[in-house]
Amino acid sequence: MKASQFFISTLKEAPADAEVVSHKLMTRAGLIKKLGAGIYNYMPMGLRVIRKVEAIVREEMNRAGAVELTMPVVQPAELWQETGRFEKMGPELLRIQDRHGRDFVVQPTSEEVITDIARQELRSYKQLPKNFYQIQTKFRDERRPRFGLMRGREFTMKDAYSFDRDPSAAKASYQVMAQAYRRIFDRFGLTYRAVAADSGAIGGDLSEEFQVIAATGEDAIVYCPQSDYAANMEKAEALAPAGPRGTAVQALTKTATPGKSTCADVAELLGVPLSTTVKSLVLATDETNEAGEIVKTQVWLLLLRGDHDMNEIKVAKVPGLEGFRFATLGEIDEHFGCKPGYLGPIGLKKPLKIVADREVALMADWICGANEPDFHTTGVNWGRDLPEPDAVADLRNVVAGDRSPDGQGELAIERGIEVGHVFYLGTKYSRAMNATFLDENGKPQPLEMGCYGIGITRLPAAAIEQNHDERGIIWPDAIAPFTVVVCPVGMDRSDAVKATAESLYTDLLAAGVDVILDDRGERPGAMFADWELIGVPHRVTIGDKSLKDGMVEYQHRRDAAATKVAVADILAHVKGRMAV
Structure with a gap:
């Protein structure tokens, strides 16, 4: 190619709305041009990068035995209603109607359509395993699209879906894809980590994210430098402290803490480590009837060490806390008789369920709110001053220096950008849509599924976040324009x-x-x-x-x-x- 025949359009300054490096440099280098909020033209220079990403992905997917097809961007709502996602997915799912008033969606993903294909075409165990993939436009109606291609509304994704006869075969297909992804990201020439992940709303059991390492990444990646352990923050387990609970030494004392409503302020006032304080988080779960009316509400008190943060994904997995919400001020007053900032488990007005983090369950002589403004209670001990908690669970985000769950060392944390994800879905979609095959005995069985995605247009932005300097972009050879x-x-x-x-x-x-x-x-x-x-x-x-x-x-x-x-x-x- 000669430059005089190509289209080169560089800018000296980035647009005012460009916040991150990749957005600034992709715009200045003439790779993308904004059309609307979260919607971009891929200019010739940028399209060359995208096509190279697609080519590597396509080669490795074909090598792994996947078969390419293409599914429509606009899909009938009936399929999404079968799985319940038409109602559940929320405003990110763009819903439209045709001239006849029939409902459609602009696809953010294609589990429903591929499952519809499978239930029509994969009728016998002899046709399994099968893996279909596409490289196709997606649309998610982000409330606040930002960061250029990092969090746009329209984007290109490679999504693949495997179909198997039983869980063991499905997990074998999952491993084939997980290894294919490693080959793909190795070929891109980027520094990345494959980390254990929570499956989230899409469902499933086995799950790994592929994260490009970048200081500007939105995700926290937890890993052990002494081993192969790696997980995202949502998934990383915080082990219980070693050893038994400490012995009570201090007397239970109501201590004045005027104007000090945070654990950090209380620790500073009392001259004690923040780790000796306990924060109280009040949640609620609602039980509804068939009409969707709330018939019963359970209030919960979660206790975490003052220097730790709650992990909402972990909390939602505590039995009874599925679908939790934060309690209202009225509910807090009803149970504690006090405003937030001075809450604690002693002297409650009304009983509730108490769940303690693993760390808190083994603490002695700790500090918490006294359920009275400007006062905290010091010298709190389980058994002596209050009953054992109703439940003990891992409720918190890990921090650097925690013990690695595999016992091989201490955890470290770095930032990453998610560019790929592999899931084992099981029968979540096949059962909802009655996608079955006939086994050797002629009996119908639900198809076991896996789902595998790569953000084609997000990946160049992630590559730039990892590879740039004050002069501009530094592309790896494999995906350079x-x-x-x-x-x-x-x-x-x-x-x-x-x-x-x-x-x-x-x-x-x-x-x-x-x-x-x-x-x-x-x-x-x-x-x-x-x-x-x-x-x-x-x-x-x-x-x-x-x-x-x-x-x-x-x-x-x-x-x-x-x-x-x-x-x-x-x-x-x-x-x-x-x-x-």
């Missing part, structure tokens, strides 16, 4: 420069290298600034002065300075650097 750029200086004034540039360009093309020749006649500074912003990893500069010595200049995008290379050796040199 062009792998090599040839920059002739003054080719319109020098026959030697022009001939050498075109000869090298031809040789690189013949060698199968994705190369662009910048024949626009730009000044060297402007030309170099464009390609550093765009992030092409390999640059060859050809100028009259160097050519007189039989040399050209090579510079990798990460190199601090250019290296002089003989004209006769430059092709081999570039190919050698590409192999690194």
Whole structure:
């Protein structure tokens, strides 16, 4: 490709609404152009990156035995009503009607449609296993789209769905996909982690996220440097403290803490570690009748150490706390007779269920609210001052330094951007939609399913968050819009420069290298600034002065300075650097 035939549109400044590095650089480099909130045109330079991502994904999916198809972006609501997701999915699901008043959705994912295909086509155990995938446009009506392609409304995703006869076969299919994903992300040339994850609203059991490591990532990744343990924050288990509960030493005392309503303020006032305080979180669960009316409400008190944060995913898995909400001020007053900030489990006005975090269950002489403004209770001990909790569970986010659940060391935390996810779904969708096959005995059995997604258009943004500097993007070779750029200086004034540039360009093309020749006649500074912003990893500069010595200049995008290379050796040199 020659630059004069291509479309290059760089900007000196990022748009005012660009918050993160990838959004700024993708816009400035001319990869994307905003059309509406969370909706972008993929410009020619950006589309080249996306097509390379798609090609790697497609090659590895085909290699793993998956079969490509395409499902419609607009789908009949009836399928989504079968699974209940038409009502449950909420406002992120874009619902539309046609001219006849029939309901449709703009797909955010395609479990319903693929299950409909499977129940019509996969009728016998002899047809299993089967894995279908697509690379298709998705739409999620984000309340506040932001960060460019990181959290847009319209995006491209690869979603795959496996169908098997039983759980063991389904889990084997899951492992095939998990390994295919590792090959895919290895080929992208990015630093990533595969982490154990919670399946969330999509359902299922086995689940892994593929996270590109980046300081600007939205997700916290928990891992053990001494082992292979890795999980996202929602999934990472906080182990119970080693050893028995401490012995009570202090007397139970009502202590004045005027104006100190947070654990941190109380600890500072009393001159004690924050870890000796306990925070009270009040939740509620509602029981409803068939008409959806609340017939019974249960109020719960969760107790966590003052320096720990509640993990809502873990809390929702505590028996009885499914679908919890935070209690209202009225419910809090009814049970505690006090406003938040001074709540505690001693001296309740009305009984409730108490769930203690594993850490709190083994604490002695701890501090909590006294259920009276401006007072806290010190020297609190289980058994002596209040009954044992109704339940003990892992309720908190882990912190760096916690023991690793595999016993191999201490946990560390880094930031990541989720770009892929694999799930074992089981029969969640097949049972809801009566998708069955006939086994060897001619009996119908529900299909076992897996689901596997990769954010095709999110991945370039994640790659940029991980690979950039003050000058612009630094693409890995595999997904760069062009792998090599040839920059002739003054080719319109020098026959030697022009001939050498075109000869090298031809040789690189013949060698199968994705190369662009910048024949626009730009000044060297402007030309170099464009390609550093765009992030092409390999640059060859050809100028009259160097050519007189039989040399050209090579510079990798990460190199601090250019290296002089003989004209006769430059092709081999570039190919050698590409192999690194």
